[in-house]
Amino acid sequence: MDIIELSQKSNFNYTEIPLPSSKSESNRVLIIDALTKGQNKISNLAEARDTQTMIGILQTNPPIYDVLDAGTTMRFLTAYAAITNQHKVLTGTPRMCQRPIGILVEALRSVGAEIHYMNEEGFPPLAVHGLKQQTAHQIKMRGDVSSQYISAMLMIAPLLPKGLEIELEGKIGSRTYIEMTLELMKHFGIQYSWEDRKIRVPHQDYQPATFSVESDWSGASYWFSLVACADSGSLFLKGLKENSLQGDAKIVEIMDHLGVKSTFKNGGVLLEKQAVKGLDSFDFTHCPDLAQTVAVTCAIIGKNSKFTGLESLRIKETDRIYALQQELGKFNAKLEEVEPEVFQVIPSVTMPHEVQIHTYDDHRMAMAFMPLLTKTKVLVEDPDVVNKSYPSFWKHCKLTGIQIQYL
Known part of the structure; x- marks a missing residue:
């Protein structure tokens, strides 16, 4: 050592x-970029390993998404694989596979995604088999565990045929990260509303834009x-x-x-x-x-x-x-x-x-x-x-x- x-x-x-550069901004913008029809101009992406891992996976689109120890990357790519209707295995380091993901998986399942745990219930590795048909447009999610679960659902929400309404339950933690996600979505043309505990995102397309990461x-x-x-x-x-x-x-x-x-x-x-x-x-x-x-x-x-x-x-x-x-x-x-x-x-x-x-x-x-x-x-x-x-x-x-x- x-x-x-x-x-x-x-x-x-x-x-x-x-x-x-900000890892948090970079990882969100990369997912939005991958979901945008058209050409964005993204600059100043983070040198962080988490961000470079996401860039590599999005560019090569391998059958197995190995995120190493990147929690944000694991959560965002799980939702991304579902909304783009892909069949993927998501895994990472032993510690990554000890970090819970059940709240996100249940939210994705509730809107129609097919996801299976390959080992322990509630934890990676996961097998994602796409999202063929939206089965719900209103869901409830705990706000007190990780804002990344909520951000992952928000970024795919515009692409759901019926849009999405998320009702946050309990104490809302890391609210600023949810706000960051929504503001970045807004920068790329997405309209939304957040009233009390309900965030509503109608069905719509991301619009190409220019963005430099802080x-x-x-x-x-x-x-x-x-x-x-x-x-x-x-x-x-x-x-x-x-x-x-x-x-x-x-x-x-x-x-x-x-x-x-x-x-x-x-x-x-x-x-x-x-x-x-x-x-x-x-x-x-x-x-x-x-x-x-x-x-x-x-x-x-x-x-x-x-x-x-x-x-x-x-x-x-x-x-x-x-x-x-x-x-x-x-x-x-x-x-x-x-x-x-x-x-x-x-x-x-x-x-x-x-x-x-x-x-x-x-x-x-x-x-x-x-x-x-x-x-x-x-x-x-x-x-x-x-x-x-x-x-x-x-x-x-x-x-x-x-x-x-x-x-």
Whole structure:
């Protein structure tokens, strides 16, 4: 197993970071593009492995869609294979085959798709045998497990002969990702309505359009954290919009409380240090991918904070709550469940001379703990795990003067 050593560094000169493109936008636009009659002009697609996997599958259309560890790709391509009436097997890594997909499969079956589980009920691998006739145009879906199931159904909804009405049940999580899906569909000519808990998409065709993918706010979050944890420094993150479709743009508001001033200018955002206000609590329901970044930041800068809305973290690339608890403990910080689904970050009071971070096959674990180098030497196991979403991450770390050595 590869391990890298990040030397301690607390002060940073002004540096420009050429952020990667948004994986979330890219993966949605790729499905919409594949469902559009006519030629779209799509630019700035993500370099992330998840996106490159989807590009490869859509271009070659193999009999077996092997999505590796890409959850979004698995869910979107399951719906895509059904609506395009194809016979496909969908599979992935062992961890991918442990991630639930039953809510999406039941929704697809309810509108007429034929899908069979090839192993355990409710989990990949799947055999999809198309959707020959629409059997329902009104369905109910849980909103509290994964927004990707809902987005997958929405993107195929215009192609259903009777359109589709989805009624969301329970707490609606990651609402911003559902809104992103609908806004991207709208960009490609789709009309929809969302009233209360019901989203209605009539039968219609996607219209060819031009679209450039924005830089990735999830990837930007680690640089916000670095500035928050550093003694001094400023960074300029390229390609970010103030009015973004991405829910993780919420990091601007969060980090305003944790000592980072954000100024939008010149096609990006300038990050500078400011006084720490404190973050008493935050609900991550609509931006769960930021939870690791913010938990580590609070632990490093000495701020107690209560987190809610972390339910979906247990079914991500790893059980992210367990992973955070284990790794925060290595520098004497804690993430404790103080009430059901309420977690408190208890900061570190003493710092070891070095910390070795296990990454659990999870790209966000590797990147979220990088800012710990502002306080101590950090060893990161399996550093190439970042290729899932941000292949140039360690190269960008070097731009800031961080010294990286392979052990």
